[in-house]
Amino acid sequence: MASTRRALVIGTGTGGLASAAFLAKDGFDVLALDADAEIGGYLAPFSKDGFVFDQGLHYVGACRPGQLVHELLQSLGVDASELFHELDPDGFDLYRFPDLDVQVCRPLAAYRERLGVLFPEESKGLRHFFGLLDGAARMHDALARGILGRPVLTDLVALTGVPALLQWSQRPLRELIEQSTSDERLRAVLAGQSGAWALPPSRVVGLAALLYMAHFSDGAFFPRGGGGGLRDALVRAAEAKGAHFRTRALVERIETERGRVTGVVLAGGERIEADIVVSAVDPALTLGRLVSASDLPTSLRRKAAVIEPSxxxxxxxxxxxxxxxxxxxxxxxxxxxxxxxxxxxxxxxxxxxxxxxxxxxxxxxxxxxxxxxxxxxxxxxxxxxxxxxxxxxxxxxxxxxxxxxxxxxxxxxxxxxxxxxxxxxxxxxxxxxxxxxxxxxxxxxxxxxxxxxGAPFGPAMTLSQWGPKGFRTRTPVTGLYLAGSGVFGGGVAPCLLSGLAASFMAKLAPK
Ligand SMILES: Cc1cc2nc3c(=O)[nH]c(=O)nc-3n(C[C@H](O)[C@H](O)[C@H](O)COP(=O)(O)OP(=O)(O)OC[C@H]3O[C@@H](n4cnc5c(N)ncnc54)[C@H](O)[C@@H]3O)c2cc1C
Structure with missing residues (x-):
């Protein structure tokens, strides 16, 4: 009988928690390590005088049955319908400009109609912008179904919009907005969610911004108990599948032998052996400090050394x-x-x-x-x-x-x-x-x-860092994978996805 492979996860933010849960589900013997006294990274809340405060969670999209976050959590045994509560469907985001308030509602068609009423002269520009946003929403959903192994025939329709969308993987959001309208007020409204990806419209990749907006095309949700509620649900899911957690465990080095990961060394010198290591911390840390320079191509180390953070x-x-x-x-x-x-x-x-x-x-x-x-x-x-x-x-x-x-x-x-x-x-x-x-x-x-x-969303989603120019789940070291906001971007959904991807790749690692 094949022996159970030991997987270590470094970091217990959203990506680390998801990695631990998916790896445990996939049959690995999992130990997740965190340097901090608390599990959860940005999901960990803190308390002060009777109040509980969140450090990094305000809303999450795609939480309905059949949608990305719901299904990822469901596959780990977490009932997202129970966990998440919908924010105001008529205005989950409210933009307040000097003499204009705009409530961002769901679905996308209703929001577009709302903007059409506010900006009757701008119907052509709105058609252009929302045509792309609608395409991004369909792409988001089709990708989600593809990842979950449940594509449907109508997902082929999403493919027709891909060429128009792809050009915005090479151009910033600001250009798309300026192409859509010359009305300064509408320009501001279309850029209103920029804080959600922590970059101004002139710097963020257009397609990345569209996909983030599309993530909320069917509304926005908040976990019961805030970030701590989501953190606890993920910990329970991972533990139920046999994963273990250790806090105050600062990983100082990832060890390798002949190009293959063999374990980690903690501050204080303790060595823990492993067949698989998933590092769910800043890639600048993993590739710049935890892995020996001799284990990585110079180009990858250089890339990690010059990351522009969000x-x-x-x-x-x-x-x-x-x-x-x-x-x-x-x-x-x-x-x-x-x-x-x-x-x-x-x-x-x-x-x-x-x-x-x-x-x-x-x-x-x-x-x-x-x-x-x-x-x-x-x-x-x-x-x-x-x-x-x-x-x-x-x-x-x-x-x-x-x-x-x-x-x-x-x-x-x-x-x-x-x-x-x-x-x-x-x-x-x-x-x-x-x-x-x-x-x-x-x-x-x-x-x-x-x-x-102190980057909130991992590496900034700029033209030189996003998509194909970003970091991959796989690394040149056999058995070492990346997860967390450094892989598919910041946010709960990309981080959950990074955990699924890490576990999927780990299963394929040569024994
Ligand atoms: C202010 C703010 C608002 C946000 N709002 C939203 C929102 O509304 N919606 C949304 O979806 N996302 C939001 N995010 C983003 C989201 O919280 C993050 O993208 C996500 O939680 C990051 O998860 P992560 O896996 O990258 O790990 P992180 O949360 O970055 O945690 C990394 C963990 O690794 C540990 N660690 C680091 N180095 C080591 C080491 N060497 N050894 C052991 N452990 C180590 C740390 O102690 C930490 O616990 C927000 C973030 C911030 C900061």
Whole structure:
């Protein structure tokens, strides 16, 4: 009888958890290791004075039966219909511009119709843009069914749209938007979701952005209990299939022999043997530090050394003594834009300076979560987020939080005050109801996941890094695979998929 192969998973973010669960399902003896004291990476919540805050989850698409996230979870024994709760179907995203509010609704046809009413002069441009977005939605669903091994005949229709879509794998979203309309307000609306992939329209690959938007074409969902709810469901699924977890286990080296993985070495020197290693951490770390240079072609090491990370965030977690519905907030994300220049919301990354007013993303997590566990009765939890330059924080990154000193605290507080001033201007009185607050700088994110520059979504989805130019599940080392947001992109769906792909490839590895 063939002996069970031992698989190690490095990192227990969404991609690592999915890898552990799929590998265990596929019969591997699985041990997942995480450097942190908590399992979950960006899914791990933290608590403060009765409030539970999410660090990296605000909405997920494709959660209905037959759709990608639902079916991936279902195949692991997780009932996604039970786990996920739908956000407001009439406006799961609300864009607030200076004199225009737009609610992004489902399905896509209804949203297109809504924009048609708001911009009656722009029907030609909307037809162009939504034609492509519709094609991307069909491609997204056909890909999902293909991956799940359940293609249907009508998926062939999706193929007809592929050539038109593919040209946008070589051009940025901004070009597509400018080609569609010259109306500055509609341009801003079409770029309104840019924070969801942490790159401005001028930098993100058009097709990547279309696929992310398409992911929400049939609505958006939030897990009961927030990111922690999804994390726990994945851990339970993996454990039910026999996987084990170990925290405070920092992997320092991936060992090989004659081009084949043999195990890992932890900080402190402990060696753990394995037939398969799935590394679900930043590829810059896996390929730049954990694997010996002699095991990789120079080109791949160079590629890992120059990764441009997705843009770092600054988060403020607020606990409020009031139900946020009294301020008009609902089960939706709110994007506050100070002008119609969406690019400006990301400009700090490139100029190093904060623009006069921030673009803010608001996620009232306790309203989105029907479990009632994120905030005490009658209170609310709110995440407020913007994009800031990681470079300005670099000088403190090698120090532990407690030793970053007064200059770090002063810069952190300056950003927080800049954000709270804008929040107070948009929702007068809200800041006065705050009873608990915590700040998350790009270094807080890097401390949490060890992602370079505190990247929220893995490598930036730019023309030189996305799709065929990105990283693969397979590596040149036999038995070593990559998972997590460095493979198919950031987000729950791509990370779940990365776990499926890693397990699939591991099964094919020569014994
Ligand atoms: C602010 C923010 C908002 C987001 N919003 C959404 C959203 O609304 N919807 C959505 O789908 N996605 C969202 N995301 C993205 C999503 O959370 C991530 O893409 C995904 O969770 C990342 O999973 P990952 O597998 O790449 O691992 P990560 O979460 O990056 O975790 C990596 C893990 O590896 C561990 N690790 C690192 N190095 C080592 C080592 N050497 N040894 C052992 N362990 C190690 C870390 O401790 C960590 O636990 C958001 C992210 C952020 C930050």
């Amino acid at each position: 843009m770092a965030t600054f988060q403020i977690w607020l606990g409020l003594r009031r139900d946020l519905r009294t301020y008009g907030l609902g089960a939706q994300n709110v994007w506050l834009y100070p002008s119609y220049d969406v690019e400006e919301g990301f400009s700090a990354r490139f100029t190093g300076k904060l623009p006069p007013r921030p673009m803010l993303f608001l996620s009232p997590t306790s309203i989105k979560d029907p479990s009632g566990t994120l905030a005490p009765e009658g209170s609310s939890s709110l995440v407020v987020l913007t994009y800031v330059p990681h470079a300005r924080f670099r000088k403190w990154q090698s120090l532990p939080e407690a030793e970053r000193g007064p200059a770090y605290a002063a810069y952190r507080d300056e950003i927080a005050a800049w954000m709270l001033k804008e929040l107070d201007a948009r929702y007068p009185g809200l800041v006065g109801d705050v009873v608990v607050q915590a700040y998350g700088t790009p270094l807080t994110a890097a401390d949490r996941t060890r992602a370079a520059a």
